[in-house]
Amino acid sequence: EIALLAYISRKVPLHSKLALALVLQMICAVASSILWAIRGAARDPNAGTPDGLTFDRYTVFVGSMNDILILVVLVKLDGMILDCTLALSCAMGWKKATRALHKLWWIELSMNLVLVPLIFLGSFMDPTSKDGHLVYRGLLMGALLVMVVRMVLYVVAIPIFLKPAYYLGLAYRSSWGQDLKQEHPTSFVLATTRLVATFANVSICLSQVISIMFTLVTHHHHGLLNILTAADCLTNVLLVIISSGVVRQRSDVQKKAFGEESHRKRTRRSSSESYSPCEEVAWQEAVEDIALRGFTLEHLLDFYQDLPQAMPHFTPSAHTTRDVVMQVIIPGSAEKQCAFSEVMTGGKNLRPQCMVTHNWSNLFRDLVAAIVADALQQSTFSSIADLLEHDLPALRQTLSPRMLSTTYWVCAFCVNQHRSTCKRSSHRRNDPVTGQPYGPCPCGSPQYFNDTPPLRCRDGKSIYCQVNKFDDMVAFLAASDPNFTQVIAVDRAFDVFSRAWCIAEIAEASKMGMLQYLKLASMQSLKDHRNRLQDLDVEQLQATRPEDREEILSKISDVSAFNASLQSLLFGQDGLFEVWGQFDVVEQTANFGRVASLAKAMKRLTIKSAHTAPNSGVALAQNNSIEGKDDCV
Numbered sequence: 001e002i003a004l005l006a007y008i009s010r011k012v013p014l015h016s017k018l019a020l021a022l023v024l025q026m027i028c029a030v031a032s033s034i035l036w037a038i039r040g041a042a043r044d045p046n047a048g049t050p051d052g053l054t055f056d057r058y059t060v061f062v063g064s065m066n067d068i069l070i071l072v073v074l075v076k077l078d079g080m081i082l083d084c085t086l087a088l089s090c091a092m093g094w095k096k097a098t099r100a101l102h103k104l105w106w107i108e109l110s111m112n113l114v115l116v117p118l119i120f121l122g123s124f125m126d127p128t129s130k131d132g133h134l135v136y137r138g139l140l141m142g143a144l145l146v147m148v149v150r151m152v153l154y155v156v157a158i159p160i161f162l163k164p165a166y167y168l169g170l171a172y173r174s175s176w177g178q179d180l181k182q183e184h185p186t187s188f189v190l191a192t193t194r195l196v197a198t199f200a201n202v203s204i205c206l207s208q209v210i211s212i213m214f215t216l217v218t219h220h221h222h223g224l225l226n227i228l229t230a231a232d233c234l235t236n237v238l239l240v241i242i243s244s245g246v247v248r249q250r251s252d253v254q255k256k257a258f259g260e261e262s263h264r265k266r267t268r269r270s271s272s273e274s275y276s277p278c279e280e281v282a283w284q285e286a287v288e289d290i291a292l293r294g295f296t297l298e299h300l301l302d303f304y305q306d307l308p309q310a311m312p313h314f315t316p317s318a319h320t321t322r323d324v325v326m327q328v329i330i331p332g333s334a335e336k337q338c339a340f341s342e343v344m345t346g347g348k349n350l351r352p353q354c355m356v357t358h359n360w361s362n363l364f365r366d367l368v369a370a371i372v373a374d375a376l377q378q379s380t381f382s383s384i385a386d387l388l389e390h391d392l393p394a395l396r397q398t399l400s401p402r403m404l405s406t407t408y409w410v411c412a413f414c415v416n417q418h419r420s421t422c423k424r425s426s427h428r429r430n431d432p433v434t435g436q437p438y439g440p441c442p443c444g445s446p447q448y449f450n451d452t453p454p455l456r457c458r459d460g461k462s463i464y465c466q467v468n469k470f471d472d473m474v475a476f477l478a479a480s481d482p483n484f485t486q487v488i489a490v491d492r493a494f495d496v497f498s499r500a501w502c503i504a505e506i507a508e509a510s511k512m513g514m515l516q517y518l519k520l521a522s523m524q525s526l527k528d529h530r531n532r533l534q535d536l537d538v539e540q541l542q543a544t545r546p547e548d549r550e551e552i553l554s555k556i557s558d559v560s561a562f563n564a565s566l567q568s569l570l571f572g573q574d575g576l577f578e579v580w581g582q583f584d585v586v587e588q589t590a591n592f593g594r595v596a597s598l599a600k601a602m603k604r605l606t607i608k609s610a611h612t613a614p615n616s617g618v619a620l621a622q623n624n625s626i627e628g629k630d631d632c633v
């Protein structure tokens with residue numbers, strides 16, 4: 001146990017309540033064992049029990065403290081397992097199991113609250129006396145009930161861990177699940193290790209129940225109970241190691257994570273407290289108007305589902321966000337000359353919970369997939385993009401109502417394109433599928449650029465311009481919502497990091513202490529483009545409007561220092577790419593649950609594709625051939 005705890009201490013900080021309880025319990029266990037050996041065992045092997053001939057108060061007291069700490073460890077451990085199973089249940093959409101686990105854990109906690117004073121009282125009583133004997137047997141009965149409740153809790157947890165392991169195993173062994181396997185190579189291992197650990201704890205609890213019942217019936221303190229108690233402690237430590245995921249973690253990552261997160265929270269709190277709205281009312285009203293144009297994920301999926309009607313030649317593998325903006329979003333909002341998000345929401349103002357940073361040259365399918373990945377708390381979106389293209393209903397089933405109601409801010413939808421780009425962006429652009437040029441926008445709305453009057457007195461910026469208020473908009477949203485986050489939708493070519501506005505958004509959000517989440521097509525794409533990103537130079541960044549690039553560069557006093565800070569932001573010890581994909585125990589469990597949901601949806605899609613005629617237009621059946629009947633079972 002000491003060796004295992006030493007291993008944990010190398011991987012995770014010991015400020016963890018569970019790790020601290022384990023350490024204290026280990027110290028008391030060692031102390032009581034030494035006292036028992038020195039003061040009692042030489043004369044009486046059953047010292048400190050009703051079957052013993054002697055009573056050593058120090059040994060019994062230290063042993064009682066050890067028992068109390070064991071109960072604390074069990075409650076903390078089972079609480080962690082409860083959090084994991086609840087996260088997994090939510091990811092898989094199981095509600096009944098969630099309620100049952102909650103009830104079982106509260107029953108266990110209540111029983112432990114009764115047992116703790118009994119143990120403390122028993123430490124001052126002579127076990128050989130009549131009252132001491134009754135207290136001892138009462139403790140055994142209480143321990144029996146606790147072990148029964150724990151065993152039931154773990155039995156209920158087994159199918160919750162079993163189902164994801166089944167779907168992941170099926171996907172990882174099949175041709176249709178290889179992309180999912182490449183994106184999430186450790187999910188199946190994590191699911192199976194938690195399943196094995198849960199089975200182990202059920203067996204230990206069952207053995208202890210049998211041993212305690214034997215002791216109560218025979219009135220003898222059998223040695224088997226001591227052996228099983230030691231085995232239970234050992235199993236609990238092993239379960240902590242397996243469940244925590246520290247086996248595959250670098251030793252320095254988790255130790256740094258706590259300090260880094262504390263620093264980020266302080267930065268976020270400081271930036272929120274120092275925020276003050278612009279003194280010019282017209283400017284502040286324009287900022288808040290743009291900021292409150294959020295839309296829900298359900299709105300976005302409805303738009304994507306109806307996209308072929310508005311754009312019959314829409315090809316997910318060819319059309320970019322710019323193509324969709326020019327051919328659907330701008331024409332669809334031309335009548336009202338408003339942001340398309342207002343069309344999506346029926347004119348309602350929705351406060352966004354997340355801002356999405358992206359580049360317009362990215363495939364529109366991948367942009368939507370990255371946003372869905374954020375709702376599913378996935379770091380990669382390649383498999384989601386496949387489902388989005390071939391089986392949107394199956395993908396919707398993996399999303400809970402809470403996920404569908406998550407609100408986002410995306411410039412393509414939330415900026416009024418009729419005041420900024422509808423005229424300029426249509427020049428020299430052709431549709432990649434039909435080859436036809438974009439049609440002109442007939443809205444007749446005036447265009448507002450950085451220097452178009454009326455201007456703000458402080459710096460001469462246009463009040464009605466839609467694209468010069470990013471810093472103020474993010475500051476307003478971050479100050480009024482501590483949970484406001486940023487999602488960076490990285491395209492497959494990683495061109496998002498060559499766009500001036502995207503880099504400016506990433507740097508500004510980091511400076512304000514916002515949580516930032518990268519969404520990549522796959523882990524392999526990161527390996528392929530890592531060297532290229534390490535040569536980023538802010539002076540080489542591009543922008544659609546030259547004045548935007550000039551404005552961004554004008555804010556940077558020291559280009560070399562900015563480039564260095566940008567590299568630190570991306571590749572530093574706490575950079576976006578270094579912490580990308582790292583989760584704690586609960587997040588790990590929820591993550592492989594969501595991956596299992598995707599595997600389940602892909603399995604249904606494969607079966608549907610297998611029963612669809614080759615000329616039906618279901619592309620996945622052509623691209624991912626089914627090898628053998630086992631893939632469709």
